[in-house]
Amino acid sequence: MSKGLIRNPCFLEHESDSHPERPARLECIDRALESSGILDSLLDVPFEEAGREWLRRVHTAEVVDLVFETADSGGGFLDPDTYVSRRSQKTACMAVGAGLAAVDSVFNREVNHVMCLVRPPGHHSTPTRSMGFCLFNNVAIAAEAALERESVEKVAIVDFDVHHGNGTQDAFYSRRDVFFLSLHQWPHYPGTGLATERGSGEGKGTTLNYPLPPGVSTEEWFRCFREGLESISVFGPDLVLVSAGFDSHRDDPLGDFPLTDNDFERIAGDLSDVAGDRGTVSLLEGGYNLKSLGPSVVAYLKGLR
Numbered sequence: 386m387s388k389g390l391i392r393n394p395c396f397l398e399h400e401s402d403s404h405p406e407r408p409a410r411l412e413c414i415d416r417a418l419e420s421s422g423i424l425d426s427l428l429d430v431p432f433e434e435a436g437r438e439w440l441r442r443v444h445t446a447e448v449v450d451l452v453f454e455t456a457d458s459g460g461g462f463l464d465p466d467t468y469v470s471r472r473s474q475k476t477a478c479m480a481v482g483a484g485l486a487a488v489d490s491v492f493n494r495e496v497n498h499v500m501c502l503v504r505p506p507g508h509h510s511t512p513t514r515s516m517g518f519c520l521f522n523n524v525a526i527a528a529e530a531a532l533e534r535e536s537v538e539k540v541a542i543v544d545f546d547v548h549h550g551n552g553t554q555d556a557f558y559s560r561r562d563v564f565f566l567s568l569h570q571w572p573h574y575p576g577t578g579l580a581t582e583r584g585s586g587e588g589k590g591t592t593l594n595y596p597l598p599p600g601v602s603t604e605e606w607f608r609c610f611r612e613g614l615e616s617i618s619v620f621g622p623d624l625v626l627v628s629a630g631f632d633s634h635r636d637d638p639l640g641d642f643p644l645t646d647n648d649f650e651r652i653a654g655d656l657s658d659v660a661g662d663r664g665t666v667s668l669l670e671g672g673y674n675l676k677s678l679g680p681s682v683v684a685y686l687k688g689l690r
Contacts, residue, residue, distance in 0.1 A: 388426065388498045388686065388689050389427060389429070389487070389490055389496035389498065389500070390430065390500050390502070391430050391486065391487060391502060392411070392415065392418075393483075395475070395476060396411055396476060396479065396502070397411060398470075398472035398475065399470060399473045399504050400471075400472065401468055401470065404468060404518075406504070406505060409675055410504065410673070414502055414682050416679055417679025417680055418682070418683060423683055427500075427686070430486055430487060430490050430496065432479070432483045432485070432486035433479075433486070434475065434478045434479050435481035439481055439482075439529075439530070440478070440481065440521050442530075443525045443556050445512060448510075449521075452473065452474050452477065452520050453474045456469050456470070456471055456473050460473065463516070464515075467516055467518055467519065469520070473505070474520075476505065477505055480503035480523050481523055481526050483523070484526060484530070485526070487527065487668075488527050491624065491666055492537075492624075492664075497662070498666075498667070499665075500682075500685070500689075501523070501666070501667065503523060505518060506523070506668075506671060507519045507522040508523075508544055508546060508548075508550035508551075508552055508670050509550065509552045509575060511551065511555045512552075516552070517548070517551075524542055524550075525552065525553050525556040525557070527666060527668065528540045528557070531624050532562060532563075537623040537624065538623060539562050539622045539623055540625075541564040541566065541617045541625050541626065542566070542626045542628065543617070543625060543626070544565070544568070544569070544630065545567075545627070545629065546569065546628055546629075546630020547573065547630060547637065547639065547671065548570070549569040549596075550569075550670075553565055553567075553628065554594075557588065557591070557592075558584055558585055558592060559586040559587060560587065561587040561588050564592075564616070564617055564620045565592045566593045567594050567595065568595040568609055568613065569594070569596060569597070570598070571596030573599075578594045578596050579594060580594055580595070582594055591620070595609040599640075599642075600641055600643070601642065603648065606642065606643060607648075610655065614659045617659055618659055622663070623663055624660075624664065624666065625656060625663065625664070625665045626667075626668070627656060627666065627668065628668060628670045629667045629668060629670060630670035630671040631678050631681045631682065631685075634678075636676070638674060640671075646680045646681050648684075649681045649682075649684045650685065651688065653687070653688025653690075654690060656689075657688070657689050667685070
């Protein structure tokens with residue numbers, strides 16, 4: 386199976402030296418990719434900046450305008466966790482554009498899987514608020530792009546970040562055309578993602594949360610993961626999108642989950658199996674240990690098949 390990769394120096398321009406979500410995250414991934422030898426087997430997928438009209442498919446105009454205005458004024462914090470620097474609006478639009486290009490490349494049969502190594506992350510950004518290190522919801526906008534295709538009726542989003550993807554859940558909670566699966570630590574930021582949160586209205590049953598305790602065993606984590614993937618198989622999506630959060634690694638400073646580098650290879654293999662020939666698009670979310678992040682991403686890429 387062919388695999389594509391999106392990475393670009395532009396994603397370093399969302400700048401902070403002291404914040405956990407900083408450019409050094411991508412720099413350590415680049416080093417691991419280059420030393421692994423895997424780059425020769427990956428197709429570079431071209432992409433371009435997304436326009437505001439794409440941002441507004443998921444977010445209110447107020448959310449979009451606040452990010453742009455804060456960047457234009459020199460930067461600042463939208464909340465205690467979420468910063469904007471002078472180039473952040475450009476970088477965030479490039480991250481959204483990466484997701485759009487990845488969706489196109491999979492449906493055009495150029496590749497079977499695409500990994501988007503983007504910043505800032507997106508899964509906490511709700512339709513009405515940027516939060517949790519996230520400015521715009523990259524994976525949610527990619528899902529909207531996929532659903533615009535005549536051949537696409539349903540999309541699944543799998544989120545294995547240690548934090549619940551509250552923004553993604555909010556975007557599709559009452560929708561029947563998007564299935565959202567999340568495995569996340571509970572209790573933990575942002576305080577959402579209870580097992581009883583299953584969707585509403587037409588979307589009843591299309592949200593599936595596994596809130597797992599800190600220190601959960603690897604065996605239990607994978608039991609829940611595979612159970613969730615079985616539900617996705619029944620749903621029958623035309624594309625599987627992935628919020629790939631490597632802060633589920635056992636050494637990550639922002640979580641207490643059990644996964645190792647090799648476990649991310651297993652995760653990718655399981656996702657490939659459930660997607661079949663429909664393919665996957667993965668977008669980087671969390672992962673803040675600069676020693677484990679690069680090897681984890683390499684293992685995940687190796688596992689896609």
